Amino acid sequence: MSSADNNGLRDLPGGVLAPRGFRAAGVSAGIKIAQGQLDVGLLVSDRPASLAGVFTTNAVRAASVEYDKQVLRRGAARAIVVNSGNANACTGSQGHRDTVAMAAAVAAALALPSSEVLVASTGIIGESMPMDKVETGIAKASASLGDTPEHDEHFARAILTTDTRIKRAAVEFELAGTTVRIGGAAKGSGMIAPNMATMLAFLTTDAAVPPKLLQTALRRAADVSFNRITVDSHSSTNDTALLLAGGAAGNRELAADSPDLAVFFGALERVCRSLAGQIIADGEGATRVVEVHVKGAASKDDALRAARAIADSPLVKTAVNGGDPNWGRIVSAAGYSGARLDPARMELLINALPACRKGQRTNTPKAKLAQEMAKTHLTFTVDLGVGDECETVWTCDLSREYIAINADYHT
Amino acid sequence: MSSADNNGLRDLPGGVLAPRGFRAAGVSAGIKIAQGQLDVGLLVSDRPASLAGVFTTNAVRAASVEYDKQVLRRGAARAIVVNSGNANACTGSQGHRDTVAMAAAVAAALALPSSEVLVASTGIIGESMPMDKVETGIAKASASLGDTPEHDEHFARAILTTDTRIKRAAVEFELAGTTVRIGGAAKGSGMIAPNMATMLAFLTTDAAVPPKLLQTALRRAADVSFNRITVDSHSSTNDTALLLAGGAAGNRELAADSPDLAVFFGALERVCRSLAGQIIADGEGATRVVEVHVKGAASKDDALRAARAIADSPLVKTAVNGGDPNWGRIVSAAGYSGARLDPARMELLINALPACRKGQRTNTPKAKLAQEMAKTHLTFTVDLGVGDECETVWTCDLSREYIAINADYHT
Numbered sequence: 065m066s067s068a069d070n071n072g073l074r075d076l077p078g079g080v081l082a083p084r085g086f087r088a089a090g091v092s093a094g095i096k097i098a099q100g101q102l103d104v105g106l107l108v109s110d111r112p113a114s115l116a117g118v119f120t121t122n123a124v125r126a127a128s129v130e131y132d133k134q135v136l137r138r139g140a141a142r143a144i145v146v147n148s149g150n151a152n153a154c155t156g157s158q159g160h161r162d163t164v165a166m167a168a169a170v171a172a173a174l175a176l177p178s179s180e181v182l183v184a185s186t187g188i189i190g191e192s193m194p195m196d197k198v199e200t201g202i203a204k205a206s207a208s209l210g211d212t213p214e215h216d217e218h219f220a221r222a223i224l225t226t227d228t229r230i231k232r233a234a235v236e237f238e239l240a241g242t243t244v245r246i247g248g249a250a251k252g253s254g255m256i257a258p259n260m261a262t263m264l265a266f267l268t269t270d271a272a273v274p275p276k277l278l279q280t281a282l283r284r285a286a287d288v289s290f291n292r293i294t295v296d297s298h299s300s301t302n303d304t305a306l307l308l309a310g311g312a313a314g315n316r317e318l319a320a321d322s323p324d325l326a327v328f329f330g331a332l333e334r335v336c337r338s339l340a341g342q343i344i345a346d347g348e349g350a351t352r353v354v355e356v357h358v359k360g361a362a363s364k365d366d367a368l369r370a371a372r373a374i375a376d377s378p379l380v381k382t383a384v385n386g387g388d389p390n391w392g393r394i395v396s397a398a399g400y401s402g403a404r405l406d407p408a409r410m411e412l413l414i415n416a417l418p419a420c421r422k423g424q425r426t427n428t429p430k431a432k433l434a435q436e437m438a439k440t441h442l443t444f445t446v447d448l449g450v451g452d453e454c455e456t457v458w459t460c461d462l463s464r465e466y467i468a469i470n471a472d473y474h475t
Numbered sequence: 476m477s478s479a480d481n482n483g484l485r486d487l488p489g490g491v492l493a494p495r496g497f498r499a500a501g502v503s504a505g506i507k508i509a510q511g512q513l514d515v516g517l518l519v520s521d522r523p524a525s526l527a528g529v530f531t532t533n534a535v536r537a538a539s540v541e542y543d544k545q546v547l548r549r550g551a552a553r554a555i556v557v558n559s560g561n562a563n564a565c566t567g568s569q570g571h572r573d574t575v576a577m578a579a580a581v582a583a584a585l586a587l588p589s590s591e592v593l594v595a596s597t598g599i600i601g602e603s604m605p606m607d608k609v610e611t612g613i614a615k616a617s618a619s620l621g622d623t624p625e626h627d628e629h630f631a632r633a634i635l636t637t638d639t640r641i642k643r644a645a646v647e648f649e650l651a652g653t654t655v656r657i658g659g660a661a662k663g664s665g666m667i668a669p670n671m672a673t674m675l676a677f678l679t680t681d682a683a684v685p686p687k688l689l690q691t692a693l694r695r696a697a698d699v700s701f702n703r704i705t706v707d708s709h710s711s712t713n714d715t716a717l718l719l720a721g722g723a724a725g726n727r728e729l730a731a732d733s734p735d736l737a738v739f740f741g742a743l744e745r746v747c748r749s750l751a752g753q754i755i756a757d758g759e760g761a762t763r764v765v766e767v768h769v770k771g772a773a774s775k776d777d778a779l780r781a782a783r784a785i786a787d788s789p790l791v792k793t794a795v796n797g798g799d800p801n802w803g804r805i806v807s808a809a810g811y812s813g814a815r816l817d818p819a820r821m822e823l824l825i826n827a828l829p830a831c832r833k834g835q836r837t838n839t840p841k842a843k844l845a846q847e848m849a850k851t852h853l854t855f856t857v858d859l860g861v862g863d864e865c866e867t868v869w870t871c872d873l874s875r876e877y878i879a880i881n882a883d884y885h886t
Contacts, residue, residue, distance in 0.1 A: 123810040154806060189807065298804070376708075391601065396533060399534045425601045466789070466878075
C-alpha cells in the first residue's frame with residue numbers, strides 16, 4: 065500500500081489520539097434525530113499546532129468550509145469542533161454566523177483565540193443549525209476532553225452520519241532518530257448520504273512540521289487517497305480534511321530539504337489511504353470493494369479519466385454487485401471516458417485473470433472469471449495500450465441497498 | 476416541444492413507413508435467447524436515397540459503426556439491416572467480416588450494390604455473431620418486405636433489446652406546397668442494458684434532400700434530442716442514428732438557401748425528440764421522467780454541464796425515485812459540475828414551485844414539494860445566477876428495478 069515501509073513504519077491502534085499532545089471528546093447533543101447518538105466531536109492540541117487543510121471543490125460550499133479556509137491562511141490552529149446531523153450548507157449568512165458562533169463557543173470554553181478554532185459540519189443540507197443544542201454540546205464536549213482510547217473512539221463516532229462503523233488509522237515511525245506518530249479519523253459513506261453529507265477526515269501528528277510542508281504533505285496524501293475514491297460520483301458541499309501537527313514528539317522541525325520528508329509523506333499517505341479504504345468498504349449499500357487500476361495510458365490525466373469512468377459507471381457497479389464478469393461494460397466505460405486508447409490493444413485483468421486481450425474476449429472460462437467477481441475485494445487492471453502512465457481509483461458496488469438508503473429516506 | 480408547429484405540421488401514426496417509398500420487415504432468426512422474438516429488421520428505400528448518420532463517440536466502437544461511417548462518405552444508401560441480440564462489438568477483424576457479410580447478404584437478396592447497405596447491431600458485447608442465424612434471418616426478412624402497418628411495427632419490434640415497448644414517431648407537413656413526411660423508429664432502455672447495448676434510431680423521409688443538408692439536419696436534431704438524454708451516463712459502443720431521404724413526395728430538392736429548410740429541421744427535431752422522450756420513459760426500471768432545465772448560465776457549455784451533472788447524479792435520481800424533494804442534492808450536483816455559478820443567487824423550481832431561492836430553502840411547504848415530486852413527469856428548473864444561457868437534458872429515476880435488471884442478469 066505504501067513505499068514507506070521503512071524507517072520502522074508500523075501500524076498503531078486508535079486514531080486522532082495515537083499521537084501525543086492531543087485530547088478529544090465525542091458527546092450527544094440531540095442534533096441527530098436518533099436518540100443518544102454522539103453528534104458533537106472536539107479535538108484539541110495541547111500546544112499551538114501547524115495546520116494543513118484540503119476542501120471540497122464544489123462551487124456550493126458549506127459555511128464551515130469557507131470559514132476554515134480563512135483559518136488555514138494563518139497555518140496554525142489549536143482545536144477542531146465537528147457536528148454531525150446538520151451540514152450547515154445552503155444556509156446563507158445565518159449559516160456563516162452559526163459557524164463563527166461554534167468557533168467562539170469552543171474558544172470561550174477552552175480559553176483559546178477564536179481564530180485558532182476550526183469547524184466542520186456534516187448532515188442535512190439547507191436546514192438551520194439548532195444552535196442551542198450545538199452550543200450545549202460544545203460545553204459538554206469541552207468539559208469531557210481526555211486522551212484515553214475511549215475519547216479517541218468517541219470522537220471518531222461523533223463525526224459519523226450514515227456510516228455503519230468508525231474509521232480510524234494510526235502509524236508510528238522514526239524521523240531522524242525521533243519516534244513520531246500520525247493518526248486520523250474519518251467519516252463518509254455516500255459522498256452524500258440520505259441528505260446527510262460529506263467526507264470528513266481529521267488527522268493529527270506529534271511531529272513538528274512547518275505549515276507549508278504540512279500543507280504539501282496533506283495535499284499529496286489526499287490526492288492519492290481521498291481524491292481517488294468514489295461511492296456515487298456526487299461530491300459534497302462539505303468535504304474537509306484537516307491535519308494538525310503539535311510537535312509533542314520533540315523531533316527537530318522538518319525542513320524542506322530534509323531526506324526525512326519522504327518518510328513523513330509516506331507515513332501520512334499510509335494513514336490517508338487506510339481511511340479512504342475504510343470509507344469505500346463502508347460505502348452506502350456496498351458489498352464489494354473494487355480497485356480500478358488503469359495503465360498503458362498516454363498521460364496521468366487520461367489514466368485517471370478512464371479509471372473514474374469505470375469506477376462511476378452504474379453498469380459496471382451493478383455488474384460487480386451481481387458478481388457478473390461483464391467485461392464489455394468495463395472496456396466500453398474506458399471507451400467513453402475521453403481517454404486516448406487503442407481498442408485493438410486494450411487488455412483487462414479481473415484480479416489475475418485475463419478477461420479481454422487485444423480488445424476481444426479471452427478463452428478464460430466464464431466460470432473462473434465469475435469466481436473472481438464473487439470475491440469481496442476485486443482488482444480491475446485495464447491497459448489502454450497507448451502509453452506508460454497509470455492511475456488507481458477505488459470504488460464499491462451499486463446495490464439495492466443503496467437505492468433503499470437514498471430513495472426511501474425522506475427529508 | 477417544437478417551434479415548427481406551422482406549415483401544417485401534424486403527427487401521424489406509425490414510424491419508418493409513414494413516409495412513402497419505403498418497405499420494411501421484422502423477423503425472428505433465433506439470435507435472441509427468448510424463443511420467437513423478432514431480432515432481424517430490414518428497411519429498404521424503393522429509390523436511391525440521400526443518407527445522413529450520427530454515431531457513438533465512444534472510442535470502443537462496434538464493427539457496424541465503423542462500417543456505416545464508410546458508407547456515409549458516399550451520402551447515399553438503399554437499405555438498412557439491423558440485428559438485435561448481439562452487438563458485434565469487441566469482436567476484432569472477425570466482427571468486421573461479419574458486418575460486411577451482412578451487407579453482402581442483403582445486397583444479394585435485393586439485387587443492390589453492397590456499398591448501399593447499412594448495418595446496425597445491438598445486444599451482447601464481445602461475443603461472435605451467429606452468422607448462420609443472421610443470414611437465414613436476412614433471407615427471411617428480404618422475402619417478407621412490405622409497407623403495411625404490420626411491417627412498420629415488426630421492424631420497430633425487431634430492433635429492441637431490454638425495451639419494454641416499441642418507439643415510433645412520424646409527422647407530415649408542407650414543404651413549398653408539397654406534402655412530405657418524416658418517420659422513425661428507435662430502441663434504447665439503458666444506454667447499455669444487461670449486457671445488451673445501445674440507442675439506435677432509424678429515420679425516413681419522402682422529401683428530397685441532398686446528403687449534405689440531410690446530415691446537417693440530422694446532426695442538429697440529434698443534438699437536441701438523442702444527445703440530451705441520459706438513463707445511466709454509460710454511452711454505448713453501438714449508438715447509431717440513420718436517416719434516409721427517398722424523395723417519393725416529389726418536392727423540389729431542398730436547397731441550402733431555402734426558407735423551407737427551417738421547416739424541415741423543425742419537423743425532424745419533433746420526430747427525434749419524440750423518440751428520445753420515448754426512450755427515457757422506457758429507461759431501465761424508470762418510473763418517472765425528469766426534464767432538467769438549466770438557465771442563467773455563463774455559456775451553453777456550462778448550462779449543459781450542470782444539467783448533465785444533475786441528470787446523472789445517482790443521489791438526484793434516487794431522490795426522484797423516492798419522490799423526495801431533496802433540493803440540496805440538485806443544487807450540489809450543479810455545484811460540482813464545473814459550471815460557473817453564484818451560490819448566493821441560485822434558484823430551483825420543482826415544476827412550478829420554488830424549492831430554493833438565493834441559494835437557500837424557500838418557505839414552500841415540504842408537503843407541497845413532495846406532491847410535485849410524486850408526479851410521473853417532473854421539471855427541475857435551475858438558475859445558476861450568472862448569465863443568460865440555457866440547456867435542457869432529460870433523464871429518468873434510478874430504481875431497485877434498474878439494479879435488478881443490471882445486477883441479476885448474468886452474461
